[in-house]
Amino acid sequence: xxxxxxxxxxxxxxxxxxxxxxxxPVPGPVAGMxxxxxxxxxxxxxxxxxxxxxxxxxxxxxxxxxxxxVGVMAHLGLxxxxxxxxxxxxxxxxxATIAVTALVMKRLARATSGENGDAPHG
Numbered sequence: 001x002x003x004x005x006x007x008x009x010x011x012x013x014x015x016x017x018x019x020x021x022x023x024x025p026v027p028g029p030v031a032g033m034x035x036x037x038x039x040x041x042x043x044x045x046x047x048x049x050x051x052x053x054x055x056x057x058x059x060x061x062x063x064x065x066x067x068x069x070v071g072v073m074a075h076l077g078l079x080x081x082x083x084x085x086x087x088x089x090x091x092x093x094x095x096a097t098i099a100v101t102a103l104v105m106k107r108l109a110r111a112t113s114g115e116n117g118d119a120p121h122g
Contacts, residue, residue: 004049011036
């Protein structure tokens with residue numbers, strides 16, 4: 001289990017270093033997830049110990065939001081000053097995410113129904 005956690009955290013560290021040194025406009029943990037995904041894709045499967053650690057992290061995900069919540073409360077005045085741009089960004093990104101997800105699902109449904117020989121639904 002310790003080796004799986006080390007792998008996950010090492011990928012996050014590698015992502016941080018990659019984005020900092022290359023000046024990429026992507027958060028380090030996101031780059032780390034991409035690195036972990038590539039490693040797992042090359043392996044062809046998710047080792048059971050990595051899956052167990054990931055499941056444990058997901059079960060306790062709420063605890064990981066506590067520092068972010070504290071940060072929001074500590075800077076509530078700054079957030080209040082820029083409430084309109086923050087609100088527009090949140091609403092816009094949420095709508096964009098919903099739209100992109102719907103388009104991807106529509107294409108995947110069409111591709112899946114075409115592979116099975118079924119007539120497309122709708």
